[in-house]
Amino acid sequence: MKKMHLAVLTGEILEMLQVKKHGIYLDGTLGDGSHAEQILSRMDPEGILVAFEQDKDSISFAQKRLQPFKSQTKIFHDNFKNARKVLIKEKIGLLNGILLDLGFSSRQLENPERGFSFASDAFLDMRMDQRTKTTAFDLINNSSENELITIFKEFGEERWAKRIARAIISTRKIQPIRTTGELSKLILSTVPAKSKKYKIHPATRVFQALRIAVNNELEALSTILDDGIECLKPSGRFCVISFHSLEDRLVKTRFRQLEKGCICPPDIPQCVCGRKGVLKVITKKPIVPTEDEVKKNPRARSAKLRVAEKIG
Ligand SMILES: C[S@@+](CC[C@H](N)C(=O)[O-])C[C@H]1O[C@@H](n2cnc3c(N)ncnc32)[C@H](O)[C@@H]1O
Known part of the structure; x- marks a missing residue:
């Protein structure tokens, strides 16, 4: 259970x-x-x-x-x-x-299948209502750079929104970003080293922003x-x-x-x-x-x- x-x-x-x-x-x-x-x-x-x-x-x-x-x-x-x-x-x-x-x-958070957490690697889902069409995968792979920046800034108050959005755009040109693990690794390698020393994981704000956006x-x-x-x-x-x-x-x-x-x-x-x-x-x-x-x-x-x- x-x-x-x-x-x-x-x-x-x-x-x-x-x-x-x-x-x-x-x-x-x-x-x-x-x-x-x-x-x-x-x-x-x-x-x-x-x-x-x-x-x-x-x-x-x-x-x-x-x-x-x-x-x-x-x-x-x-x-x-x-x-x-x-x-x-x-x-x-x-x-x-x-x-x-x-x-x-x-x-929800601890069920890896729901894709809410970067603690385990799972498909980027994040829908609270399983009937909703748009997943976090859709937002990450189909939004424009500006749309991603807006989501990360407005719903995550993410300081490195631009950098992260740019890194997402260039990564997904090669192949789609499919999982929570792939996204969290990308964020870790994109934010400046000093951000990695803070108390919260550098991916926390982006994950919060995506969840808020997916579920309106x-x-x-x-x-x-x-x-x-x-x-x-x-x-x-x-x-x-x-x-x-x-x-x-x-x-x-x-x-x-x-x-x-x-x-x-x-x-x-x-x-x-x-x-x-x-x-x-x-x-x-x-x-x-x-x-x-x-x-x-x-x-x-x-x-x-x-x-x-x-x-x-
Ligand atoms: C923090 S939990 C609530 C826990 C609950 N008070 C208890 O005692 O177990 C939040 C729950 O609200 C649901 N939820 C969040 N936003 C909702 C919304 N807009 N409409 C309906 N359910 C929502 C989530 O799916 C989640 O199951």
Whole structure:
């Protein structure tokens, strides 16, 4: 069996969600179902958990785990960006809370067949949803130099984006770059020697960038941040755990905008747009895992939890 995913910040999530016994909760990133199981075990049988997961392998695992709660769990094999449409179509009422635990799970990362990691050599896949057409192989071998630079810069904040993109273009003229190992070797031989001494592997940022691009992760997150608020009841809570600065910045900025409401330029003395805030930010600073949690689960070290509450 592939290694089970250890969910992060579980105690903090339960405290922030304030799970109601008869509530309706949305878990947008079901994964191995650990957070979902904890939420369900705090509800009466009338409580409902709606879950989204785009990876069919994770769904099979979570379905077995959540078997004792089958009658109160509705799992959709879909992207969470479609949650609002699905909730309306399925006539599910307004939500008491939403949880997003972004990124990939240990099960996905440590399964070499999925091609997420440079720790083992595998086909450059990186699709979370196996039905998606474009793989990391397609992006690496078919994108123009400028497109590659944009992906590496925007989604990986990669300092050596130009150099790496150029090296990819010249290598693939000879033969396609097929595997995680080939790409990681190419990056190692391209970045300056001093970059190899840093704490993170020089391929980390490019791999992150490719994964974000293959799965359109930031677009999905932007959509659910807006749609999610619409789906919440007043006092419903929106909890988002992110694992890198791009996601965290997006959550922080959008929550602040939705709290402020008004979009008038700052030099206008009086508001003319008339927009009102729709939420209150509960976490002025993100909640991070305790040292103890990081010791037990090193993957938790970069987790940041931000929480907002719907008003009105
Ligand atoms: C960090 S894991 C979640 C772990 C989960 N909270 C648990 O307790 O096991 C993230 C999961 O979300 C899924 N995922 C990421 N983005 C998604 C999206 N836009 N729509 C649906 N599922 C997504 C991934 O496939 C992965 O299984």
